[in-house]
Amino acid sequence: MPEPNGATDLAVGPNGQARPVGLVVGTVAASPLEFSVGVAADQYLQLDDVVVTKRKLPDGSEVQIAGVVTQIEAGHEGARFASDVFLIEQGALPAEVSEVAEVTVTRVEPEVYVPPRPGSPVMRAEGDARDSALYFDTMADAKVPIGIGRDGQPVYLNFEFVDGTRGGHVSISGVSGIATKTSFATFMLHSIFNSGVLHGEAHNTKALIFSVKGEDLLFLDYENSRLTDAMRAKYGVLGLPSSSFRNVQVFAPPRPGDPSGTPDVRARDRAVSPFYWTLAEFCEQELMPFVFADGEDERAQYTMLIGQVAARLKRDYTKVGADGAISISGVEAVNGGPIRTFEQLVGLIEDELLDEELRRDWVAGSTSTGSVNAFLRRLRSAVKPLERLIRSDLKDRGDRSLTTSKAQVTVIDLHNLPDRAQRFVVGVSLRQEFRRKEEQGTARPLMFIVLDELNKYAPRDGDSPIKQILLDVAERGRSLGVILIGAQQTASEVERRIVANCSIRVAGRLDPAEASRPEYGYLPPAQRQRATIAKPGTMFVSQPDIPVPLAIEFPFPAWATRPAEKGAWTGVDDGPAPPADPFAGLDDDPPPF
Amino acid sequence: MTGLLAPTYTVDPWDPGYGVARGDELDGRESTARLDVGLEVPAERWQPITPAPGPLPGSVLFLDGVQRIDARIWHHGDGPEPVPGIAASVAAGLVRCDGAAQIVDWKVDRGFFAEQGEDIKTRHATYAFHRTLGGLDKLTFGVTHRMSELEVELAARWREQSGAEDDLLVVDGPLRGRTHLARTVGYVKTHQKSYLQREQAVVIGALGPGQRSPVFGMGTSWERRSWYLRLPGATRAPWAAVVRLECSADLAVEEAVALADVTALVLPALASVPHKDPRAPQNLVPIGGLERQLKHRLGDAGLLYRSLRGAFAA
Numbered sequence: 079m080p081e082p083n084g085a086t087d088l089a090v091g092p093n094g095q096a097r098p099v100g101l102v103v104g105t106v107a108a109s110p111l112e113f114s115v116g117v118a119a120d121q122y123l124q125l126d127d128v129v130v131t132k133r134k135l136p137d138g139s140e141v142q143i144a145g146v147v148t149q150i151e152a153g154h155e156g157a158r159f160a161s162d163v164f165l166i167e168q169g170a171l172p173a174e175v176s177e178v179a180e181v182t183v184t185r186v187e188p189e190v191y192v193p194p195r196p197g198s199p200v201m202r203a204e205g206d207a208r209d210s211a212l213y214f215d216t217m218a219d220a221k222v223p224i225g226i227g228r229d230g231q232p233v234y235l236n237f238e239f240v241d242g243t244r245g246g247h248v249s250i251s252g253v254s255g256i257a258t259k260t261s262f263a264t265f266m267l268h269s270i271f272n273s274g275v276l277h278g279e280a281h282n283t284k285a286l287i288f289s290v291k292g293e294d295l296l297f298l299d300y301e302n303s304r305l306t307d308a309m310r311a312k313y314g315v316l317g318l319p320s321s322s323f324r325n326v327q328v329f330a331p332p333r334p335g336d337p338s339g340t341p342d343v344r345a346r347d348r349a350v351s352p353f354y355w356t357l358a359e360f361c362e363q364e365l366m367p368f369v370f371a372d373g374e375d376e377r378a379q380y381t382m383l384i385g386q387v388a389a390r391l392k393r394d395y396t397k398v399g400a401d402g403a404i405s406i407s408g409v410e411a412v413n414g415g416p417i418r419t420f421e422q423l424v425g426l427i428e429d430e431l432l433d434e435e436l437r438r439d440w441v442a443g444s445t446s447t448g449s450v451n452a453f454l455r456r457l458r459s460a461v462k463p464l465e466r467l468i469r470s471d472l473k474d475r476g477d478r479s480l481t482t483s484k485a486q487v488t489v490i491d492l493h494n495l496p497d498r499a500q501r502f503v504v505g506v507s508l509r510q511e512f513r514r515k516e517e518q519g520t521a522r523p524l525m526f527i528v529l530d531e532l533n534k535y536a537p538r539d540g541d542s543p544i545k546q547i548l549l550d551v552a553e554r555g556r557s558l559g560v561i562l563i564g565a566q567q568t569a570s571e572v573e574r575r576i577v578a579n580c581s582i583r584v585a586g587r588l589d590p591a592e593a594s595r596p597e598y599g600y601l602p603p604a605q606r607q608r609a610t611i612a613k614p615g616t617m618f619v620s621q622p623d624i625p626v627p628l629a630i631e632f633p634f635p636a637w638a639t640r641p642a643e644k645g646a647w648t649g650v651d652d653g654p655a656p657p658a659d660p661f662a663g664l665d666d667d668p669p670p671f
Numbered sequence: 672m673t674g675l676l677a678p679t680y681t682v683d684p685w686d687p688g689y690g691v692a693r694g695d696e697l698d699g700r701e702s703t704a705r706l707d708v709g710l711e712v713p714a715e716r717w718q719p720i721t722p723a724p725g726p727l728p729g730s731v732l733f734l735d736g737v738q739r740i741d742a743r744i745w746h747h748g749d750g751p752e753p754v755p756g757i758a759a760s761v762a763a764g765l766v767r768c769d770g771a772a773q774i775v776d777w778k779v780d781r782g783f784f785a786e787q788g789e790d791i792k793t794r795h796a797t798y799a800f801h802r803t804l805g806g807l808d809k810l811t812f813g814v815t816h817r818m819s820e821l822e823v824e825l826a827a828r829w830r831e832q833s834g835a836e837d838d839l840l841v842v843d844g845p846l847r848g849r850t851h852l853a854r855t856v857g858y859v860k861t862h863q864k865s866y867l868q869r870e871q872a873v874v875i876g877a878l879g880p881g882q883r884s885p886v887f888g889m890g891t892s893w894e895r896r897s898w899y900l901r902l903p904g905a906t907r908a909p910w911a912a913v914v915r916l917e918c919s920a921d922l923a924v925e926e927a928v929a930l931a932d933v934t935a936l937v938l939p940a941l942a943s944v945p946h947k948d949p950r951a952p953q954n955l956v957p958i959g960g961l962e963r964q965l966k967h968r969l970g971d972a973g974l975l976y977r978s979l980r981g982a983f984a985a
Binding site for chain 1: 957961963964
């Protein structure tokens with residue numbers, strides 16, 4: 079007796095294979111890249127499920143066609159009017175519910191691009207079939223777990239597209255607060271460090287994290303007290319330890335007005351160092367351009383002056399004392415004396431440049447007074463934000479330079495700093511690390527740079543010294559072993575060349591208007607729509623290996639992300655121990671002002 | 672009544688392609704049927720009956736069939752003239768309404784109807800030979816007959832399987848040839864002849880929605896009991912929304928009356944609406960839905976036509 083209903087239950091395969099989840103439908107044309115599955119009455123398919131079907135060729139060989147469900151539609155067959163649904167539910171009109179899942183093909187093995195035949199059974203891909211469908215079997219030992227798929231199985235990233243072998247850099251987009259971009263970035267680091275993909279380099283591989291917003295990145299080496307056993311189990315599924323980072327060093331700017339230069343961090347007291355630049359370093363390393371790192375600076379007429387002034391400072395400064403104070407030679411005597419603060423330095427430059435005679439020693443003779451005034455105005459406005467960071471009025475205790483050599487993960491806390499100062503720090507430290515890697519000459523061990531708000535530092539329009547460095551990192555970094563993990567609310571506002579150089583693209587919750595921009599062309603329409611309602615912890619990961627972005631959920635961080643979650647500290651602190659008497663040493667070396 | 676002074680018009684509610692639900696010779700003169708109008712109430716006390724609430728069937732089954740001529744075939748035999756034949760597809764289905772409407776059984780059959788010949792095997796289907804006498808016109812009766820056979824087959828099979836004792840089977844069309852099925856009524860949508868005399872016919876015109884006429888006995892070539900029922904959704908057209916139901920004459924009068932009440936309680940809720948069905952409201956919603964699905968399951972007409980031509984070309 080034929081089954082009276084449209085969809086039928088499918089029997090177990092002849093050799094005891096799994097029951098088909100449905101059949102390839104013929105009402106929607108099947109192509110080698112996309113086909114539709116009529117879901118059997120007692121089965122279901124959800125978005126992101128991985129399915130596989132087979133096609134026999136005349137020579138007896140079999141082509142395996144695997145794909146990911148990218149859309150599912152259910153409807154009433156037998157109903158012609160919307161109101162028929164009431165008749166059907168009242169039991170008057172006979173109709174069948176049909177479910178059709180659209181499958182985007184991910185892999186055809188062997189590569190004979192034929193469509194599946196309508197009526198072919200479609201199986202849920204499990205185990206080896208799933209690994210093959212998602213190319214996990216070709217990743218060999220370059221598999222980095224990045225989360226759990228909708229089917230509860232781990233999803234991997236091909237590390238060769240992260241570490242520079244075949245591609246590099248990661249771009250993470252999403253709405254602030256819900257997209258959990260920085261949590262995902264830190265989870266990726268955790269996975270890279272602990273999954274074994276780095277082999278012997280796991281300990282020497284470094285990460286530099288800029289903490290731009292809030293204090294949530296300052297507790298990477300504290301256990302998360304809210305981590306439950308169920309959450310730990312997810313780490314188990316991924317084969318990762320549910321532990322916090324082991325070796326973290328935090329750098330924070332000195333507290334304003336504190337003569338001992340204590341780092342301005344309230345939430346943690348271990349493995350924290352202050353950071354600032356002495357005036358000697360400012361002159362020696364020509365840091366002046368980073369004072370003018372705003373987009374608006376680039377359009378102004380005075381950009382040439384910046385280089386000229388920086389060059390003069392480098393040429394004529396001399397160090398005074400051990401704390402980085404300087405004196406400049408060849409200037410009015412009243413100004414030449416030891417300079418200990420940024421304000422003093424700016425004052426000197428003002429005095430010199432405003433004098434028509436003296437100006438010629440600093441800048442080209444043709445420079446107009448208007449440009450000089452504009453330059454000085456901008457420089458003067460930088461005094462307030464930068465005087466905490468460029469100074470020689472503190473006793474140098476030897477722990478105040480930004481460095482990534484102290485720990486595996488270096489966090490630079492910028493959240494207390496005004497925008498102008500943030501740009502200065504990001505620009506200077508990026509250049510410093512990039513140069514260090516350039517001089518080192520080898521790509522390995524890798525250096526990961528995590529930077530949020532990429533749209534601020536490398537905007538699509540305009541030019542700035544930071545953008546130049548970021549472009550350098552994006553374009554040359556992968557051969558130097560500098561890998562950028564950039565995060566931004568809107569990828570459409572980030573310099574195109576940077577996004578284009580990212581092999582791995584990740585999207586969390588997206589703003590609906592943003593999701594429709596071409597930058598998210600890698601997401602199929604259904605995923606774009608889904609991205610606008612994605613929950614925290616859900617990410618769409620696109621990698622060059624797999625033609626369809628995969629939706630994943632990454633586990634709740636095993637490290638604290640806020641003071642309330644702080645559990646046991648698991649880090650190391652090899653810096654100078656905090657003195658027993660915090661006031662010791664203040665009397666015998668008083669500040670010189 | 673303003674009709675004499677200002678004649679008004681009414682558009683017949685049925686799609687013109689389906690004819691009219693009521694013929695124009697309904698004064699009973701033409702009918703040769705033997706009537707027994709006093710079966711439920713005496714003839715002079717005929718009036719509309721509002722059914723008394725009573726137990727309803729656990730499920731209502733609707734049986735219907737569709738047919739389609741796939742091709743006309745000429746058989747070139749020994750005789751001087753080729754013999755006409757018809758290749759047709761027929762389908763029958765059974766819908767059960769018990770809270771949810773579900774097609775519980777269906778069957779498609781294809782046949783070759785001609786005076787002589789054999790089975791036709793095509794690429795997509797086999798047309799079984801059915802010896803059918805008569806000219807071109809008569810051949811279609813053979814198709815209809817085959818469809819009725821299929822319907823009876825389904826109904827019998829269902830009755831055998833289900834074991835339900837309280838269902839009601841509604842057969843689309845007259846009950847002829849199916850009177851042996853228990854708890855079964857025939858459902859007639861069109862009235863080409865009036866079996867009633869003028870006095871009783873007036874009562875039919877006066878039926879309100881959901882009301883029925885008294886049960887009367889009727890005998891043409893076969894005996895049955897019958898009653899009229901008005902569905903909701905009537906227009907001013909004569910006898911609009913009126914259907915006639917019939918049941919086996921073997922039933923006792925009380926049983927027939929009870930059955931009439933049940934139909935008057937159950938069927939009005941299933942009447943269709945004009946924008947969804949060209950034969951509304953008489954073509955009930957489950958039957959309309961079943962017909963659509965059966966027509967679909969007959970298969971693609973163009974494909975079958977091509978395969979028939981292909982079968983003889985080879």
